[in-house]
Each structure stands twice: as structure tokens, then as C-alpha cells.
Amino acid sequence: MSKVLIVGAGSVGSVVTQKCAQVPQVFSDIVLASRTESKCKAIAAQIDQPIHTAQVDADNVSDLISLLRREKPKLVINVALPYQDLSIMDACLAAGAHYLDTANYEPPDTARFEYRWQWDYQKRFVDAGLTALLGSGFDPGATNIFTAYLNKHYFDEIHELDIIDVNGGDHGYPFATNFNPEINIREVSAACRHWENGAFVTTPPLSKMTLYTCPEGIGTFTLFRMYHEELESLTKHYPSLQRAQFWMSFSANYLKHLEVLENVGLTGIEPINYRGQSIVPIQFLAHLLPDPSTLGPRTRGKTCIGCIVRGSKGGKERLMHIYNVCDHQACYREVQSQAIAYTTGVPAMIGAKMILEGTWCEAGVWNVEQYNPDPFMEDMNRYGLPWQLAELDPAFQLEFA
Amino acid sequence: MSKVLIVGAGSVGSVVTQKCAQVPQVFSDIVLASRTESKCKAIAAQIDQPIHTAQVDADNVSDLISLLRREKPKLVINVALPYQDLSIMDACLAAGAHYLDTANYEPPDTARFEYRWQWDYQKRFVDAGLTALLGSGFDPGATNIFTAYLNKHYFDEIHELDIIDVNGGDHGYPFATNFNPEINIREVSAACRHWENGAFVTTPPLSKMTLYTCPEGIGTFTLFRMYHEELESLTKHYPSLQRAQFWMSFSANYLKHLEVLENVGLTGIEPINYRGQSIVPIQFLAHLLPDPSTLGPRTRGKTCIGCIVRGSKGGKERLMHIYNVCDHQACYREVQSQAIAYTTGVPAMIGAKMILEGTWCEAGVWNVEQYNPDPFMEDMNRYGLPWQLAELDPAFQLEFA
Numbered sequence: 001m002s003k004v005l006i007v008g009a010g011s012v013g014s015v016v017t018q019k020c021a022q023v024p025q026v027f028s029d030i031v032l033a034s035r036t037e038s039k040c041k042a043i044a045a046q047i048d049q050p051i052h053t054a055q056v057d058a059d060n061v062s063d064l065i066s067l068l069r070r071e072k073p074k075l076v077i078n079v080a081l082p083y084q085d086l087s088i089m090d091a092c093l094a095a096g097a098h099y100l101d102t103a104n105y106e107p108p109d110t111a112r113f114e115y116r117w118q119w120d121y122q123k124r125f126v127d128a129g130l131t132a133l134l135g136s137g138f139d140p141g142a143t144n145i146f147t148a149y150l151n152k153h154y155f156d157e158i159h160e161l162d163i164i165d166v167n168g169g170d171h172g173y174p175f176a177t178n179f180n181p182e183i184n185i186r187e188v189s190a191a192c193r194h195w196e197n198g199a200f201v202t203t204p205p206l207s208k209m210t211l212y213t214c215p216e217g218i219g220t221f222t223l224f225r226m227y228h229e230e231l232e233s234l235t236k237h238y239p240s241l242q243r244a245q246f247w248m249s250f251s252a253n254y255l256k257h258l259e260v261l262e263n264v265g266l267t268g269i270e271p272i273n274y275r276g277q278s279i280v281p282i283q284f285l286a287h288l289l290p291d292p293s294t295l296g297p298r299t300r301g302k303t304c305i306g307c308i309v310r311g312s313k314g315g316k317e318r319l320m321h322i323y324n325v326c327d328h329q330a331c332y333r334e335v336q337s338q339a340i341a342y343t344t345g346v347p348a349m350i351g352a353k354m355i356l357e358g359t360w361c362e363a364g365v366w367n368v369e370q371y372n373p374d375p376f377m378e379d380m381n382r383y384g385l386p387w388q389l390a391e392l393d394p395a396f397q398l399e400f401a
Numbered sequence: 402m403s404k405v406l407i408v409g410a411g412s413v414g415s416v417v418t419q420k421c422a423q424v425p426q427v428f429s430d431i432v433l434a435s436r437t438e439s440k441c442k443a444i445a446a447q448i449d450q451p452i453h454t455a456q457v458d459a460d461n462v463s464d465l466i467s468l469l470r471r472e473k474p475k476l477v478i479n480v481a482l483p484y485q486d487l488s489i490m491d492a493c494l495a496a497g498a499h500y501l502d503t504a505n506y507e508p509p510d511t512a513r514f515e516y517r518w519q520w521d522y523q524k525r526f527v528d529a530g531l532t533a534l535l536g537s538g539f540d541p542g543a544t545n546i547f548t549a550y551l552n553k554h555y556f557d558e559i560h561e562l563d564i565i566d567v568n569g570g571d572h573g574y575p576f577a578t579n580f581n582p583e584i585n586i587r588e589v590s591a592a593c594r595h596w597e598n599g600a601f602v603t604t605p606p607l608s609k610m611t612l613y614t615c616p617e618g619i620g621t622f623t624l625f626r627m628y629h630e631e632l633e634s635l636t637k638h639y640p641s642l643q644r645a646q647f648w649m650s651f652s653a654n655y656l657k658h659l660e661v662l663e664n665v666g667l668t669g670i671e672p673i674n675y676r677g678q679s680i681v682p683i684q685f686l687a688h689l690l691p692d693p694s695t696l697g698p699r700t701r702g703k704t705c706i707g708c709i710v711r712g713s714k715g716g717k718e719r720l721m722h723i724y725n726v727c728d729h730q731a732c733y734r735e736v737q738s739q740a741i742a743y744t745t746g747v748p749a750m751i752g753a754k755m756i757l758e759g760t761w762c763e764a765g766v767w768n769v770e771q772y773n774p775d776p777f778m779e780d781m782n783r784y785g786l787p788w789q790l791a792e793l794d795p796a797f798q799l800e801f802a
Binding site for chain 2: 174175256257260261263264265266272274275277279281284285287288289
């Protein structure tokens with residue numbers, strides 16, 4: 001019986017709020033806060049249980065502290081923007097609340113995300129006797145836990161990790177992004193980094209591709225290798241990994257739009273002077289694109305996100321695949337959001353449940369793979385993200401095109 | 402020996418100024434005015450003869466009248482924006498100056514250009530004893546005169562007109578437009594209209610294409626049918642025309658960029674509210690794209706613009722092709738601008754010369770094809786736009802893809 005404060009009323013904030021409301025024995029009291037309180041109220045209106053709402057500027061630490069001191073939540077679930085992770089962590093320390101997020105801190109002015117800034121809070125959280133759980137979405141989040149689960153139960157040692165994120169959904173727009181366009185495009189247009197023989201190797205954005213056929217008849221997709229933040233924590237926590245790569249599916253149409261928008265300078269993150277006004281091109285672009293929260297009713301098809309892990313067990317090579325399949329329309333029927341927001345929001349609720357139930361609650365700053373994956377994996381099956389496990393022929397390789 | 406005022410210091414304004422300066426026996430005194438006088442001074446600095454410069458807001462009639470009363474030019478050459486045609490015509494009437502432009506009036510808030518607004522000035526120019534010469538660029542302009550010339554010398558009656566505008570130049574940028582991006586994109590994304598059996602027929606933008614091989618080894622290009630303003634005046638002045646079409650070459654890469662920019666709403670001409678600021682998306686896009694005036698030194702290749710006219714002579718069907726080929730780098734060497742600005746600016750100078758020499762100077766509002774084409778055609782050969790004439794096999798047809 002605990003009070004939780006959810007910061008961020010976008011698509012993921014909506015899913016987290018609804019999923020928390022489904023587990024009242026843990027989340028007895030829910031406050032949803034955002035810069036725009038009307039968005040919180042709109043979400044609250046969709047839910048039978050009472051949800052309290054509040055206005056807060058998540059960039060402003062003293063504003064956050066006032067809210068936390070007034071509401072006294074046991075835990076803050078941060079599903080605001082990655083730029084705001086540190087201000088929310090600061091406020092949790094000042095006000096004595098646990099902390100959870102789904103994406104690591106990213107400075108607003110450089111397209112570079114890394115855990116360093118948040119890992120640096122380790123001593124402060126230990127000293128305060130508080131838990132900060134980082135990256136408890138799907139990827140990062142479920143993919144880290146999948147890796148930990150396979151490592152624990154199926155391998156003596158893991159050597160190769162391929163995280164595969166396929167979105168087979170179609171929203172019917174010529175171009176739209178499934179989450180905050182600014183964050184999405186910054187991520188996709190960044191240089192690729194993958195782990196190889198003990199170090200990160202940098203290659204040009206989207207320069208390596210492979211054709212991949214999903215299980216369960218979902219289809220064949222073009223995957224592109226890119227950097228994703230869980231590679232940083234997983235290669236640190238599993239030093240036996242010789243190679244770790246992240247792959248995401250993109251359609252030719254998506255890439256065509258991205259190429260053109262880059263060519264004309266619309267993905268730029270540096271402000272430009274336009275008739276005396278300072279405008280960040282990618283933010284102006286984001287303003288023009290469909291709001292991701294409106295994609296839910298339009299999106300059909302499935303996601304398939306998981307990990308292919310190669311390693312050894314009893315002296316023999318072994319290859320395992322673990323994944324979740326999520327149907328956009330089924331998600332929409334349940335929580336009025338498509339699968340991208342659903343697969344991020346449900347693990348945030350489960351991570352919060354792990355902390356509040358005392359299952360994962362050591363003081364300090366933790367990535368999800370540092371805890372026992374088993375109770376989290378059980379809850380994934382229970383709360384809408386059932387996973388499948390398959391042993392593959394070790395001869396299988398992703399083919400480079 | 403006359404004074405001329407040139408309004409507009411873009412690429413075309415630069416070419417017109419330089420070409421007028423090459424004919425001092427007609428243009429004895431040249432004033433170049435623009436919203437940004439420093440652009441005028443930069444052009445003036447490239448020219449040996451003295452060019453006077455001035456600051457003027459071409460949207461502001463009283464500002465224009467003050468300038469005209471101060472400078473007392475015999476003729477105003479308008480190479481500013483099409484939105485400004487009417488304010489400049491008003492000022493010419495008030496101050497007693499002849500008027501010439503290269504593109505017809507277009508209201509800022511609708512992507513629709515037509516001559517109606519300017520033709521309505523007919524009585525006022527007649528009463529004032531002043532000449533307004535409309536559309537004295539290349540297309541409109543030279544293409545109208547080509548049609549008039551063929552009609553006069555090679556046909557009893559003309560029946561079909563295909564105006565073909567090929568730009569075989571390459572500027573090396575992923576995407577840039579050869580003249581004002583806003584005007585260019587508005588024109589290309591507008592619905593197509595062509596003349597067929599006594600009426601204009603509307604079809605979707607760029608929905609009809611043909612492969613066309615230029616003369617003189619310039620190459621084979623994909624042409625798209627689109628509306629262009631000379632179709633309005635030519636079908637009015639040559640009522641024997643049963644069909645009239647305008648074709649422009651676009652590369653697959655140009656069209657890809659245009660499609661994406663339209664898809665994301667960046668070609669919109671309606672202002673949107675962005676963080677409390679009113680921004681017209683296509684103007685923001687224009688701000689991001691390379692300035693057309695910087696393309697000159699980079700552009701290589703040739704333009705080939707002309708008319709294919711079908712009609713009858715002595716009871717027999719006849720097909721004639723008349724065209725100009727212009728080399729981007731040769732233009733740049735002569736006037737530091739590429740061929741798109743050159744082919745527009747030179748006919749503006751020649752039209753101005755026709756008025757000031759008294760060759761074309763009847764009071765009223767005129768399209769160029771309403772005057773005798775012969776002296777203009779002679780001056781095209783003399784001042785840098787030599788034309789070629791070829792009789793084609795009447796069996797030739799543009800193939801619809």
C-alpha cells in the first residue's frame with residue numbers, strides 16, 4: 001500500500017498510470033504530474049480508480065521538491081523527457097523518494113546518451129537509503145532482464161548478444177514517429193556504436209543492415225544496427241560478452257523521410273536564428289509531425305522485441321532466443337495506446353512494483369539486470385507482456401547485407 | 402538615354418542589373434533597390450559602371466512612390482516577389498513610370514497565380530499613358546515570344562503547344578531550388594492545369610510524365626506536366642490552340658525531397674502557431690535551404706527551354722521546335738549567376754530595352770506575345786540567349802508514361 005508519483009503525461013505516462021491502477025494492492029495512491037495538467041486530467045478521466053493530478057515543471061528542481069514534499073510519494077516514476085532525469089533524481093534525494101526511469105539522461109544540446117551522469121549518483125542514493133532503478137522500460141528494461149534471465153538459467157557464460165527490436169505496425173501516416181519525434185530522430189541519426197572484443201566500435205548511422213524473419217509469422221523486416229543505451233550497462237555487467245549489437249527495423253519509407261529531413265537540415269539540434277527568433281529545427285519538425293499519442297487507434301500489426309544470446313553451457317555452444325510479441329490493437333483496446341507505449345509502460349509499472357514490494361530495493365543506483373530477473377519475468381507474463389523462449393541452431397547467424 | 406529602376410536584388414536582379422549595364426546607350430542610369438540595400442551594394446560592386454542603390458519595402462506603396470518621385474526613372478523593372486507586383490504597379494501609376502515584370506501576381510495566402518489582377522489595370526495604364534509589360538522573363542517571356550514568332554512566320558494557324566523547360570544542371574546539393582524556394586515549391590506542388598479543347602483541365606500535381614530527349618546531346622529527362630502562367634495568356638491570345646501544356650524536368654531525387662517535405666507539412670503556406678510564434682512552414686523551409694544565389698559557382702550542365710508547336714501551313718500539318726540552350730558555367734563566368742537566373746534576367750533587360758527604345762510602348766497592360774516578336778528575337782541572339790529552330794516530323798508525339 002504505497003503512494004506513487006508519475007511524472008510525464010505522454011503515451012507512456014498514460015500506460016503506466018493505467019497499469020498501476022490495475023494493481024491497487026501495490027499502488028494504493030497514484031498522482032500523475034506534468035507540465036500541462038490538462039493532459040493528466042484527460043488520462044485520469046479514462047480510469048475508474050481516482051487518480052490525482054498535479055502541475056510540475058520537471059526541469060525545475062525546486063518545483064519538483066515542493067510537489068514531492070506536498071504529496072510524499074514513496075516512489076517517483078519518471079516517464080518525462082530524458083533531459084529531465086537528473087533534476088528528478090535531485091528532487092527525489094532532497095525529498096526522500098525512490099526513483100525509477102525508462103531512458104537514461106541525455107543532455108539537451110548533444111545527441112549522446114550515456115549512464116555516466118546517473119551512475120555518478122550512486123553514493124548519494126546509498127547515503128540517502130534510496131533506490132534508483134534505471135531503464136525499466138522495454139529496451140532498455142525487458143531486454144536487459146531477458147539477458148540476465150538467459151545468463152542465469154541457460155548459460156555458463158554468454159558471448160554474443162543481438163537485441164532485435166521489430167515494429168511491424170502501420171499507422172497509415174506517410175511519416176510519424178512512435179514516440180517523441182525529437183528523441184526518436186536524435187537516436188536514429190546518431191552514429192552507431194556496438195561492442196566488439198572489449199570495446200565500442202563506431203560506424204556511420206544505419207550503415208549495417210540485415211534481413212530478419214520474425215517468429216510467429218510476423219514477417220520479414222529490414223533491420224539496421226544502431227546504438228542503444230542498454231549496450232552500455234549490459235557490456236559492463238556481463239564482461240564475458242565479446243560482441244553486443246542492437247538492431248531496429250525501419251521501412252524504406254521511414255528511411256527516405258529521415259534522409260530528406262536530414263538533407264534539408266530539419267533534424268538539427270542546434271538553434272538557428274529565424275527572423276529574430278531562436279528555433280531548434282528538430283523541435284519545429286516534431287511540432288509538425290502527428291502527436292505519437294494519436295497513433296493508437298490507427299496502428300495495426302505487431303511488435304516483436306527480444307534478444308538472441310550465444311554462449312556456452314556445459315562446454316557446448318548454445319544459442320537462445322527470447323522475445324515478446326505485442327499486438328498494437330490489443331494494447332489499444334486495453335489502455336488506449338499502441339504497443340510502443342505499452343511495451344515501455346508495463347515494465348515501468350513492474351519495476352515500480354518490484355521496488356514497492358521490497359523485492360528490488362537495495363539503496364543505490366541500479367540497472368535492472370543487476371537484480372534477480374525471475375520475479376520480474378513472472379510479472380511480465382502476468383501483466384500483459386508474455387515472453388517466448390526458443391533454442392536456436394548454433395549455426396544461425398544474422399546475415400549482413 | 403533613360404533611367405531605369407530595378408526592384409529586387411536576388412539572383413535575377415543581379416543578372417538584370419549586369420545586363421542593363423552592358424547596354425549603356427539605352428540604360429544610361431541604373432538604380433537598384435531592395436528591402437536590404439547591402440545586397441544591392443554587393444551587386445553594384447561587381448559592375449564597372451556606377452550603379453545607384455536604394456532601400457525600399459516593395460510591399461509598401463507609399464515607400465515605393467517616395468523612391469520613384471525621388472529617382473524619377475522612366476521604367477521600373479520588377480524582379481522582386483510576385484506578391485509585390487500590384488504594389489509596384491500602383492506606385493508606377495502614381496509616379497508616372499513604365500512597368501515590367503517577369504512573373505504574374507500571386508496572393509501570398511493562396512498558391513494560385515493568374516493574370517486577372519494585373520489585366521484589371523488595363524484602363525489605368527491606358528489613361529496614364531504608361532506601358533506595363535507582363536511576364537518578360539524566359540518562361541513566361543521568351544516562350545511566349547517563341548510562340549508568337551512561330552505563329553507569325555511558320556504557320557497559318559497553330560493548334561498544339563508544348564512548352565518544355567529542361568534544367569540539366571547539377572548543383573551538387575542533396576536538395577536546393579534554383580530560385581526562391583517558396584515560389585518554386587508553391588508552383589510545383591500546385592494542381593496541374595492544361596488547355597484542352599477550349600478549356601483548362603485540372604489534374605493532380607505531377608501526375609503526367611514523359612521521357613524527353615533534348616537536342617544537342619543534352620540528354621534524356623523525365624518531364625512532368627504542370628501549370629505555368631504563360632498558358633493563360635497564350636491560350637487567350639491564340640484562340641486557335643486546341644491544346645497547350647507546360648512540361649518541366651525534375652529528377653527522382655528532387656521529387657523524393659518534395660514528397661517528403663509535403664508529407665511532413667513543410668510546404669504549407671498557412672501560418673501555424675509554434676510556441677506562440679506565427680510561422681509559415683514553407684518560409685521556414687526556405688530559410689533552411691541553400692540560398693539560390695549561392696548555386697552559381699557550383700552548378701554545371703545546361704538548360705534547354707523552348708516550344709514545340711503544331712499547326713497548319715498551306716493546308717498541311719507542320720511541327721516546329723524552337724529553343725535556347727544555356728550553359729550554367731558560361732553564365733556564371735559572364736554575370737556570376739547560373740542559367741536559371743540568367744535566362745530570366747536577360748529577357749527582362751530586352752523587354753525593358755523594347756520599351757525604352759519605343760519599339761514596344763503602347764499605353765496599357767500587355768503580355769509580351771501581343772507585340773511584334775522580331776526585334777525581341779534579334780536581341781535574344783545578340784545578348785546571350787541565341788535560339789535554334791528545327792522542323793520536326795509531324796509524326797512526333799510526346800509519349801505519356
